Amino acid sequence: MKSYSITEINTIIKGELIGDTTQKIKGPEEIQKANSNQITFIGSKKYEKLWTNSKASAALISANSNMLPGDNRAFLKVKNVDLAMAKLLELFNPPAPVFDTDIHPTAVVHETAKIGEGCKIGANCYVGKDVELGKEVTLYPNVCVFDETTIDNNTVVWSGTIIRERCIIGSHCIFHTNVSIGADGFGYRPSDDGKGLVKIPQIGNVIIGHYVEIGANSCVDRAKFSSTIIGDGCKIDNLVQVAHNSIMGRSCIMAGHSGLAGSVTLGDGVVIGGSASIKDHTTINSGATVGAGSGVMGDVKAGKTVLGYPAQDAREMLKQWVAIRKFMKNQ
Incomplete structure (x- = not known):
């Protein structure tokens, strides 16, 4: 088991050491x-009151905090x-799972790969x-790359992930379990006779x-056609x-259960909150934020x-919610 002195940790963290601990x-x-053999963190003032009863011997705290650690604590x-x-x-x-062999005997690797x-x-695989x-x-184990x-170099693909044909993947990526990359886009149109749906081929990557x-x-x-990027x-x-056909710029964030419909464009640094949904052919420009649950x-x-749903300027939406709450209280 790894263990470090508080001084060794501070050499890596490069903080200001207040107090000391022998633990x-x-x-x-x-x-x-x-x-007592663990370090914790105090990210905001509302957690400072918990330090007195904590058994931790050390904590990371904000530089603007005036707290003192106490005896044999840092x-x-x-x-x-x-x-x-x-x-x-x-x-x-902890270290990553170990491979006994570089290519497992049960893996199927095409001769042209x-x-x-x-x-x-x-x-x-x-x-x-x-x-x-x-x-x-x-x-x-159990990854398919078609x-x-x-x-590219140093990318890690976890079990159950499927990467379909003709995809282009960069370096130092991480795909967690059961990711699907490159499946058919969702494209259908009513048939001429109005009795069914015609599948639109998805031939891009x-x-x-x-x-x-x-x-x-x-x-x-x-x-x-063309590429989802x-x-x-x-x-x-x-x-x-x-x-x-959606396009995401650099360093965008999408939280859980959110979704982009077809041909959405995100600029750089866009943040999409959890469970938010974005209509097709919409552009969200650089640095914008979409609140959780918004449409x-x-x-x-x-x-x-x-x-909000439909989404609008956050300040205006909050004003509307306050007005609605006041109205409901007065009924």
Whole structure:
């Protein structure tokens, strides 16, 4: 088990050490659950009152806090507690599952596939015709990568994920369990006789940039033609839908249960809250935020925050909610 002195931790965190503790730190924990061999974090003033009864021997706290740690306890004052905690969690991060062999005997790898140096391919994986894997790509058991797909260096694909044909995947991506990339977009039209639906072929692909992370059970559908595109650095939560021909700029965030309909365009740094839905052929410009549970029916200007169903300027929507609440109280 890993353990560190508070001084060793501070060398990595680069905070201001207040107080001291002789306890070896064996991991992080919530303030109310921590024991004497653990470090916790106090991200806001409302949690400061919990420190007195906490058993933690150390805590990350904000640089503007005036708290004192107490006997044989220590604080690491940092500018941003969340970012410091990220470094701390990385320090104690357990190792990834072990591969006994680079390519498991039960994996099926087509003879035309090009496998880069240091790749790991787990049990029951399928790697199709003319697939290209860069260096240090990891496919955990039961991953399928279909024909003519390329995956760049250091990308990790977890079990159950399916990457359909002709997709282009960047480097240092992470796809969690049961992600679907490149399935048919949802395209149907009523038949001429009005008695059924005609399927519209989806012949495009998906292009995913570098350092993209996609959560479990999320879907990115391929384009009807051209490409569905996810830009560098985007982070997508679990159970998210990105429909055909949508385009996400750089460093966008989509929280769980949110979805983009077909041909939506997101600028750079757009944030989509949980369970929000975006109408087809809508543009949300750079730096905009869509509140959780909102329904966006039209374009959103750069830097704007919208809220509600249908979504509108967040401040106006909050005023409406207050007015409705006052009205209901007076009935």
